[in-house]
Amino acid sequence: MDSPTEESEDTFSFSQSKPVEGVFYSHLEEKVRPYIDLIDTLRGIGIERDVDLPAIAVVGDQSSGKSSVLEALSGVALPRGTGIVTRCPLELKLRRLRGGLPWRGVISYKDERIPFREPSEVTQHVEKAQEKLAGTGEGICNEIISLEISSPDVCDLTLIDLPGIARVAIKNQPEDIGEQIRSLIQTFIEKAETIILVVVPCNTDIATTEALKMAQEVDPEGIRTLAVLTKPDLIDRGTEKNILDIVRNKVVPLSKGYILVKCRGQKQIDEKVSLIDATKTEREFFSNHAEFRSLLSDERATTQRLAAVLTQNLVDHIKTSLPVISEQIRKQLGDFKKELIQYEEGPPLDPQRQKTFLINILTNFNDKINKLTSGEAINQENLFLLLRPEFQKWKKCLYDSKDGFQKTVQEVVDEYDSNHRGRELPCFSQYHVFESVVKRQVKELKEPAMDTVKSIQEIVKKQFAYLAETCFRSHSYLKSIALDKIYNIQSNQEAKVQKRILEQFEMEQLVYTQDSIFFKTLFDISEDDEVPRGKLEPFFSRSTYPEMLDAYYKIVVQRLADEVPMLILLFMLKKSGKLLISEMLNLIDGGNVAEILRDDSAASRQRLDLQHRVARLNRAQEKLAEFFY
Structure with missing residues (x-):
C-alpha cells in the first residue's frame, strides 16, 4: 500500500x-x-x-x-x-x-x-x-x-x-x-x-x-475564499443571469470560485422533509431549471458538489x-525547551511520574527534618547552637533565684521562731515551715519555665518553617500544607509539654530527694564519698538550718535545670519532627498529587505552560512522524 x-x-x-x-x-x-x-x-x-x-x-x-x-x-x-x-x-x-x-x-x-x-x-x-x-x-x-x-x-x-x-x-x-x-x-x-467558506443568499x-x-x-485577492450561494428559488424572475455571472466569477472574482446550492427551506423543515429527500429535490431543481441546469455540467451546483x-x-x-x-x-x-531550562525543575505532567516526584521532594524534606532534630547542621548553624542560649537563660534564672531563696529562708525561720516557737530547741522548727519555703520558691519558677517553652517553640517553628520554605519553594500549595502542619503540631506539642512541666512542678511540691543525695549536697562531697559521721554534728545546730534548705534547693534547681529542657526537647523537637515526617508521608497515599504539587506563582504558571506546550509539540511531532513514515 x-x-x-x-x-x-x-x-x-x-x-x-x-x-x-x-x-x-x-x-x-x-x-x-x-x-x-x-x-x-x-x-x-x-x-x-x-x-x-x-x-x-x-x-x-x-x-x-x-x-x-x-x-x-x-x-x-x-x-x-x-x-x-x-x-x-x-x-x-x-x-x-x-x-x-x-x-x-x-x-x-x-x-x-x-x-x-x-x-x-x-x-x-x-x-x-x-x-x-x-x-x-x-x-x-x-x-x-x-x-x-x-x-x-x-x-x-x-x-x-x-x-x-x-x-x-x-x-x-x-x-x-x-x-x-x-x-x-x-x-x-x-x-x-x-479556508473561508462565505455563505451568501442569492436574493x-x-x-x-x-x-x-x-x-x-483578510484575503483581498480571494485566494483562500470559497463562496456558496443559497436560496436560488427565492430570487426575482429575470435575475438568473446576474446569479450566473456571480457563479462564473464575473462579479467578485474568487480563486476558489462559487457553488450554488438549494437546501431545505422553512416549509420543508416544518413538513419534516428528510435531508436525503432534500438532496434529491435539490438535484431535480437544478436539472429542471432552464438557467441553472448548466451549472451541473460546470460542476458549480448542488450540496454534493460543494462537499x-x-x-x-x-x-x-x-x-x-x-x-x-x-x-x-x-x-x-x-x-x-531552551526557555524551560531557565526555570527551576517542576513536577512532570505524567501522573505516575508526578507521584515519584512528590515522594522525592518529601523524602528530601523529611531527611532534613531528621538531621535538624538530631543536631546536624542544615543551614549555616546547628539548631542546638540556637537552643543552648535559651537553656542557659533558664539555668541562670534558676541559679539567680538562690539568693532570693536564702533570704526568704532566713526571714521565714526568724518569723517562725519569733511567732510560733515553743519548747523545741533551735533548728527544730516544724517541717511544714521547711516545705512552705521550698514550695513558695518553686512556684515562682513556673512563669520563667513557660517563657522558655515559648522561646524554644519559636526557634524550632522558625527552623521547621525555613526548611518548608526552601524545600517547597516552587510548590506553594505544598508549602502551605507543610506550614499548616508545622504550626498545628507545634501548638499541640506546646500544650503537651506545658502539661508535663506543670506536673514536674507539682512533683517539686512534694519536697523529696534521696537521703544520700541530700547529705552529699549539704556537705558538698562527691557522690562516691561516704558522709563522715563527724560532719553530722553541725547538722543539729541552728546555724545549719538555712544550709539545709539551701542544699535542698540546689537539688531542686539541678532537677529543673535538666528536666525542663529535656521535656521541651522531647516534645517540641523530637516528637514534633516525627509527627511532621509522618503526616507529610501520608500525603503520598491520601491526597491528590497534582493538587498537592500545584503552585499559583507567576513563575510556576509560566513553567507549567511551557511544560504543556513542550508536551503538546512532542506529541504532535510523533503524530507527524507516524504519518510520514
Missing part, C-alpha cells in the same frame, strides 16, 4: 465522482481521510495554541442559509431560530462510516464528552453546550464546541461554524454584540491557514454582504501546509 508521502504527490480530483442519491461519496476517500484525520488529531492535541492548522471556517450574515448548508453536509438538524443561533464556534467533524456501521455522534466541550446514537439529539446537545459556555441569554463565547458525526451518508470533512454576523443588538444582547461577533470571526479567518446584493466584506479584508470541492480544497491545503507545520513545530519545540 502506498504511503501518505507517495500519495501526497497526487493531485486530487473529484470531477469524476458519481452522485449517489442521499449520499456523499468520493472514490478518493481512502486518500482523503488520513489527511483530515491527521489535522483533527493535531487539533485534538491542542497544537493550535502554538501552530495554526488548516481549517475551513464558515461565515455568513444572519439568515444567510448557513445552518441549512451545514445541515445538508452533515445530515443532521442543527439549532435554528431568530437572532444569534450559533453562539460558540462549532467544530463539525464529518466522518464517513463503512461496513454497515450505525450512525453515532459525540459532542465535546470543556471537560465534557458525550456520545449519543440518535441524530435527533444533535440540536439539544448543541444548545445545552452553548448554554453552559455562553449562558442562557443571547451572548456569545469563543470556546469551541466539537461535534463529531459518523455516518454512512457524509463525506470526510471538518468545518468550523461561526456565529452569524449581526448588525444591530436585539433584546437581551450586549450593545456591542456586532463587534464581539466580528472580533471572534476575525480570529479565525485572518489566519493564512484557514441579496453580494457586493454589500458583510461576510464577503470581512473575507476580502467534494470543500474536501479537495481542504486536503490540498493540508498537503501544502504540512511541511510548514512540521518546521514550525520543530522550531517552537526547540525554543520552548
Whole structure:
C-alpha cells in the first residue's frame, strides 16, 4: 500500500465522482481521510495554541442559509431560530462510516464528552453546550464546541461554524454584540491557514454582504475564499443571469470560485422533509431549471458538489501546509525547551511520574527534618547552637533565684521562731515551715519555665518553617500544607509539654530527694564519698538550718535545670519532627498529587505552560512522524 508521502504527490480530483442519491461519496476517500484525520488529531492535541492548522471556517450574515448548508453536509438538524443561533464556534467533524456501521455522534466541550446514537439529539446537545459556555441569554463565547458525526451518508470533512454576523443588538444582547461577533470571526479567518467558506443568499446584493466584506479584508485577492450561494428559488424572475455571472466569477472574482446550492427551506423543515429527500429535490431543481441546469455540467451546483470541492480544497491545503507545520513545530519545540531550562525543575505532567516526584521532594524534606532534630547542621548553624542560649537563660534564672531563696529562708525561720516557737530547741522548727519555703520558691519558677517553652517553640517553628520554605519553594500549595502542619503540631506539642512541666512542678511540691543525695549536697562531697559521721554534728545546730534548705534547693534547681529542657526537647523537637515526617508521608497515599504539587506563582504558571506546550509539540511531532513514515 502506498504511503501518505507517495500519495501526497497526487493531485486530487473529484470531477469524476458519481452522485449517489442521499449520499456523499468520493472514490478518493481512502486518500482523503488520513489527511483530515491527521489535522483533527493535531487539533485534538491542542497544537493550535502554538501552530495554526488548516481549517475551513464558515461565515455568513444572519439568515444567510448557513445552518441549512451545514445541515445538508452533515445530515443532521442543527439549532435554528431568530437572532444569534450559533453562539460558540462549532467544530463539525464529518466522518464517513463503512461496513454497515450505525450512525453515532459525540459532542465535546470543556471537560465534557458525550456520545449519543440518535441524530435527533444533535440540536439539544448543541444548545445545552452553548448554554453552559455562553449562558442562557443571547451572548456569545469563543470556546469551541466539537461535534463529531459518523455516518454512512457524509463525506470526510471538518468545518468550523461561526456565529452569524449581526448588525444591530436585539433584546437581551450586549450593545456591542456586532463587534464581539466580528472580533471572534476575525480570529479565525485572518489566519493564512484557514479556508473561508462565505455563505451568501442569492436574493441579496453580494457586493454589500458583510461576510464577503470581512473575507476580502483578510484575503483581498480571494485566494483562500470559497463562496456558496443559497436560496436560488427565492430570487426575482429575470435575475438568473446576474446569479450566473456571480457563479462564473464575473462579479467578485474568487480563486476558489462559487457553488450554488438549494437546501431545505422553512416549509420543508416544518413538513419534516428528510435531508436525503432534500438532496434529491435539490438535484431535480437544478436539472429542471432552464438557467441553472448548466451549472451541473460546470460542476458549480448542488450540496454534493460543494462537499467534494470543500474536501479537495481542504486536503490540498493540508498537503501544502504540512511541511510548514512540521518546521514550525520543530522550531517552537526547540525554543520552548531552551526557555524551560531557565526555570527551576517542576513536577512532570505524567501522573505516575508526578507521584515519584512528590515522594522525592518529601523524602528530601523529611531527611532534613531528621538531621535538624538530631543536631546536624542544615543551614549555616546547628539548631542546638540556637537552643543552648535559651537553656542557659533558664539555668541562670534558676541559679539567680538562690539568693532570693536564702533570704526568704532566713526571714521565714526568724518569723517562725519569733511567732510560733515553743519548747523545741533551735533548728527544730516544724517541717511544714521547711516545705512552705521550698514550695513558695518553686512556684515562682513556673512563669520563667513557660517563657522558655515559648522561646524554644519559636526557634524550632522558625527552623521547621525555613526548611518548608526552601524545600517547597516552587510548590506553594505544598508549602502551605507543610506550614499548616508545622504550626498545628507545634501548638499541640506546646500544650503537651506545658502539661508535663506543670506536673514536674507539682512533683517539686512534694519536697523529696534521696537521703544520700541530700547529705552529699549539704556537705558538698562527691557522690562516691561516704558522709563522715563527724560532719553530722553541725547538722543539729541552728546555724545549719538555712544550709539545709539551701542544699535542698540546689537539688531542686539541678532537677529543673535538666528536666525542663529535656521535656521541651522531647516534645517540641523530637516528637514534633516525627509527627511532621509522618503526616507529610501520608500525603503520598491520601491526597491528590497534582493538587498537592500545584503552585499559583507567576513563575510556576509560566513553567507549567511551557511544560504543556513542550508536551503538546512532542506529541504532535510523533503524530507527524507516524504519518510520514
